[in-house]
Amino acid sequence: xxxxxxxxxxxxxxxxxxxxxxxxxxxxxxxxxxxxxxxxxxxxxxxxxxxxxxxxxxxxxxxxxxxxxxxxxxxxxxxxxxxxxxxxxxxxxxxxxxxxxxxxxxxxxxxxxxxxxxxxxxxxxxxxxxxxxxxxxxxxxxxxxxxxxxx
Amino acid sequence: xxxxxxxxxxxxxxxxxxxxxxxxxxxxxxxxxxxxxxxxxxxxxxxxxxxxxxxxxxxxxxxxxxxxxxxxxxxxxxxxxxxxxxxxxxxxxxxxxxxxxxxxxxxxxxxxxxxxxxxxxxxxxxxxxxxxxxxxxxxxxxxxxxxxxxxxxxxxxxxxxxxxxxxxxxxxxxxxxxxxxxxxxxxxxxxxxxxxxxxxxxxxxxxxxxxxxxxxxxxxxxxxxxxxxxxxxxxxxxxxxxxxxxx
Numbered sequence: 149x150x151x152x153x154x155x156x157x158x159x160x161x162x163x164x165x166x167x168x169x170x171x172x173x174x175x176x177x178x179x180x181x182x183x184x185x186x187x188x189x190x191x192x193x194x195x196x197x198x199x200x201x202x203x204x205x206x207x208x209x210x211x212x213x214x215x216x217x218x219x220x221x222x223x224x225x226x227x228x229x230x231x232x233x234x235x236x237x238x239x240x241x242x243x244x245x246x247x248x249x250x251x252x253x254x255x256x257x258x259x260x261x262x263x264x265x266x267x268x269x270x271x272x273x274x275x276x277x278x279x280x281x282x283x284x285x286x287x288x289x290x291x292x293x294x295x296x297x298x299x
Numbered sequence: 300x301x302x303x304x305x306x307x308x309x310x311x312x313x314x315x316x317x318x319x320x321x322x323x324x325x326x327x328x329x330x331x332x333x334x335x336x337x338x339x340x341x342x343x344x345x346x347x348x349x350x351x352x353x354x355x356x357x358x359x360x361x362x363x364x365x366x367x368x369x370x371x372x373x374x375x376x377x378x379x380x381x382x383x384x385x386x387x388x389x390x391x392x393x394x395x396x397x398x399x400x401x402x403x404x405x406x407x408x409x410x411x412x413x414x415x416x417x418x419x420x421x422x423x424x425x426x427x428x429x430x431x432x433x434x435x436x437x438x439x440x441x442x443x444x445x446x447x448x449x450x451x452x453x454x455x456x457x458x459x460x461x462x463x464x465x466x467x468x469x470x471x472x473x474x475x476x477x478x479x480x481x482x483x484x485x486x487x488x489x490x491x492x493x494x495x496x497x498x499x500x501x502x503x504x505x506x507x508x509x510x511x512x513x514x515x516x517x518x519x520x521x522x523x524x525x526x527x528x529x530x531x532x533x534x535x536x537x538x539x540x541x542x543x544x545x546x
Contacts (some may be wrong), residue, residue: 190471193504194486197435198376198385198396199313211346 205241209248212238217258230262239266250292257285264288300523303530306545310436310501311401316411316522317431317506319392320424320513330421331375331388337417342377342386349373386414392429393418404526412519424513431506432525436533438541439496450541451499453487474532479524481507483532501536505529 195201216234229235238245246267249260261284265271272291277283335345349372374389387394395411418424440450447454455468469488476483483505490498505525511518 190469190486193484194469194488194502197313197315197433199398199435207346211344214346215344 205244206248209238209241209245212241213252226259226262229259235263239263243267247297250289250297253285253288257281261288300527301530303534304542305403306542308545309401310438310545311434312399312437313433313435314397314401314407315394315431315433316408317392317394317429317433318415318427318518319429319431320422320427322390322422322424326390326422328372328374328390331390334375334386334388334417334421335377337421338377338386338414342379342384342414344378346376346378347372347374348376348387348389384410386418388418388422392424392427393422408519408522419513427511427513427518429506429508430511430518430521430525431504432522432529433502433504434529434533436501436503437490438499438501438537438544440499441544442492442495442497444497447499448538450538451487451501452536452538453485455487476528479507479528480509481505481525481528483528485532501533503529503532505532 212234216229216232216238219234220229220232238249246264249264249267252258253260253264258281261271261273270291273284273287277287332345335342373391374387377386377388379385383398383400385394385396385398387396393415395407395414397407397410401407438450440447444450453470453472455465455470457463457465467489470486472483472485472487474483474485475481483503486500486502486504488500490500492498505528507521507525509521511521
């Protein structure tokens with residue numbers, strides 16, 4: 149087995165570790181990434197265990213929404229819904245949760261108004277809209293557009 | 300089987316039992332999601348799992364081509380109430396994760412096996428192609444310390460005439476075992492030290508690739524061999540001084 153860098157100067161400059169990669173003269177078109185692939189493999193392997201992963205806000209939000217939806221029934225009171233631990237944890241995510249709450253509101257209007265109000269400190273819902281989920285959702289999405297938050 | 304010592308303050312931060320399996324063509328994520336009904340009492344939280352792929356490719360005479368990371372859902376993670384145990388049901392297999400505190404092999408294996416049986420009933424795998432055990436140890440080496448060899452016998456070696464201080468390292472060894480036909484991937488690295496301790500990560504991943512029957516005892520016998528090999532590596536790598544840290 150021979151060890152060499154194949155390809156042009158740019159390749160060897162970009163991937164200096166390639167000098168330790170076995171050359172394969174039988175497959176000149178084969179990508180020259182064996183060495184780098186090993187590094188990538190090592191990196192993926194290292195970060196695979198759960199204890200080395202950091203859950204993103206999006207993942208955490210999705211998990212909490214799912215738990216909340218599964219636990220609270222349609223007949224639950226607004227207070228029961230808002231006091232559910234998963235709902236409280238969503239509020240605990242703070243301002244990072246707002247874009248996700250707005251997207252969720254757009255996708256499937258539900259009782260996210262309490263959380264939005266608790267996090268942002270504003271309430272764009274007019275008194276006549278209270279109790280009308282679609283109208284309340286629209287009020288929040290309008291507010292989001294005005295704030296440049298999309299929605 | 301050797302009689303390995305058990306430590307009250309074991310350094311295991313995570314243990315994983317992994318089974319790579321081939322599922323029939325008709326089994327999809329919707330089917331895997333139904334596992335929640337079977338495990339919900341002990342593993343109430345469900346989260347989608349994605350396999351992330353990305354990277355770059357270099358060909359002779361061409362500019363490097365970058366593939367941005369892309370995620371495809373490939374299964375679910377079911378987490379226990381205390382967050383210490385996770386069952387991963389994927390389209391390519393099953394993993395059972397146990398986070399610190401780790402009790403003992405027998406309870407870890409039995410719980411993993413029980414959850415595998417549930418996965419097997421729902422995912423109906425055709426064959427198992429690889430089994431693996433992985434133990435991640437975080438050894439807190441007390442400072443000041445002169446030489447890693449006071450605590451661990453496999454260490455990065457610096458040429459004698461080069462300054463011997465080490466601010467960081469990442470070492471990965473792939474060690475086949477002819478006797479058991481297993482392969483160990485041993486990863487050692489260090490985390491940032493504080494004034495008191497230097498955390499050394501000693502990660503041992505042992506596996507065997509073969510075709511196992513999904514219902515057979517054989518793969519569980521191989522898991523026992525994998526555990527032996529893992530323990531041989533661990534106990535032959537640490538010093539008596541290190542063992543004292545775990546008592």
